[in-house]
Amino acid sequence: MSVTEQQLGELELLSQSQLKLNQLTGRITAILSSFDGRLRGLESSIVPLHRSTQRLLRAEVNIDRTLAALERTETQQASIADLEPIIRTGPSADNVPAYLEVLDEIKITYSYVESTGNNASGRRIQELMAVGADRLSNLLKSWVEAESEPIDPREHLQRGMQIPAFSDVLLKAIIPILNYLAGMRSGGYYLTGALNAYISARSAFVVSSLSMVHTEVLDFVETRASGSVAREDGEENTYIRGMGGFQSLVESTYELCSFELQKAANLLSSMNPLPPPEVSQTTINIASPPLSQLVSTASNVSSTLTRANASKKPQRSLGSLSFHVGLVLDFVSTLAHSLPTFEKAFTGHMTADARARKTEGSIRELRGVEKTQRQLCAGCLRQVIDGISTVSAKYDETEGTASTTVHDISYDSLRLLLQVYEFRSISGPVLRELGSGNLMPGTNAPPMLNVALNGVEEEQANHNVLVNYLNNIVATLLSALEQRSKSIRQPSTSAIFLLNNVGFLQRELAAAPVSQNNNVSMLEVLGQDCDDMLSGTLRSAHTAYLDAWGPCVQALMEDVPLAGGTQSSGAKSKLATSLGGGNDKAIVKDRLARFYECLDDMEQLHRAFPFSKEDLEVRTKLLREVSRMICPLYNKFIVKHRQSGFSRDPSKHIRMTEKEIALKLDDIFR
Structure with a gap:
């Protein structure tokens, strides 16, 4: 295949x-x-x-x-x-x-x-x-x-005692509660409620502690503002800084509120965790009720002082005016100095709480009270010069007989002057705001001295206008004293009155220190104008007083005829005028008798109306001048006529030796 x-x-x-x-x-x-x-x-x-x-x-x-x-x-x-x-x-x-x-x-x-x-x-x-x-x-x-029992804040603050703090037991008990409440809800909702309870308790403590101080201030102002119970004798009528209790009240309010705020801050700082800032800031509300309480008291004091100043009652005495002016100046000065501290401590906190806004509102109200009272200060400063210038020039029946002692006018006016300067932080600005034109006194008072304020710093300007005002007080007072001295019939007594009163003013002004921290005297503050006014008035009174010894001198001057048994008030220059005379024995005896009579009259005069014991310098100076007038003339007269044989018994008419005359004069001026 x-x-x-x-x-x-x-x-x-x-x-x-x-x-x-x-x-x-x-x-x-x-x-x-x-x-x-x-x-x-x-x-x-x-x-x-x-x-x-x-x-x-x-x-x-x-x-x-x-x-x-x-x-x-x-x-x-x-x-x-x-x-x-x-x-x-x-x-x-x-x-x-x-x-x-x-x-x-x-x-x-x-x-x-x-x-x-x-x-x-x-x-x-x-x-x-x-x-x-x-x-x-x-x-x-x-x-x-x-642990919030009320205290007297003055005892703690003035004596340096500490305000009671919370015990350790209380702190250990409340801090856990605060921590727990802070954690119960975010935002510190429940913690805020606890802080409000704490704030309520501690603000009530502050209010209760201050209640007695407020009551005492209101009672004092109500009873003393009008001067109805102010006495004219003793120190009860002398107003001293702080006497009304304003400074103590304001300081106590500030110290207690500050202490409570610091205590609350320390408490919150012990919490863990720390609360939100907006919650911590609510502690400022501790100060709200005490400040409202202070506003109420300040408003009541302001109303009372304003009513008292506008009262239509008879014009108050200088003593009452001095008390009233001191009261007003102290009140306004306390508010003016404390408000900046209050504003710094109790305003500007980061909280929208209505009570915090009320705290700031209270401080604004205090500022309004202070502004209103500044206007009252202006009215009081006008009253000072007007009050001195309208003092009666004559002694009334209630004063009795005329006296050469230091008069109430001098005491009260000096007190007013020192008070105005003591509160210079208020009186200076008020005077400058008014201007000299609004402080012109009555027609009987000396004219105001104008001070140029252009280009001067504000503080110096306030000082200048204040010194100007104080010198006008001195000028007005000297004018009032001269008018009062003219109501005394005897020129010698009138001169002694002026010497005592003006010497008192000069001595007190020279001895009054401006402050405890320096050696400047009030007289140095007032300057050369004041010294010239005082010295000029003293020279006039000095000359008038020496004229009172004219009859004694006239009796020893043989070339001047005797005045018919009455005292002569002519000046020494008149006594030296040759009017004739002789060596008649009877005339010599009359002259000696007249001399001793005049000397006894002067001795009685000085016993009834003595010089002020405090004014040693004036007495020494007058003794020296009177001795120069009397002793040489007396010695010359006695030596001349003792040898002239004007009397068989000269000792019968020559009652005193020159040495005894000197001792007698020394005793008169002692």
């Missing part, structure tokens, strides 16, 4: 095999198609069943969860019902930890209820949490109040 036939046979065989294979493939495909159809039918039957099974399984899980939740809710509701009475009853001092555990359970319950969205139960639990926080705050407040 050839190769070709063999290959054809193989091809034929291969073709048959391929045909059989195709037949098998077709049958297998038909079988698979039938199986696929059956699977689709099975799937369509099983899938719904599977889905139903899954739904049932999920329903079973949900039912189990619901039953569990219902069981848990029922348990929690029962627990809340059991815990509610405990929470509403509140803690006691010995069960605080147990109470906090109860609140912890409530907090856990609230967290669960909040996750379930049960708003009704959530509100109930929130209410219980608020009640629990409130009960803790009340307990904290009761503990703080137990």
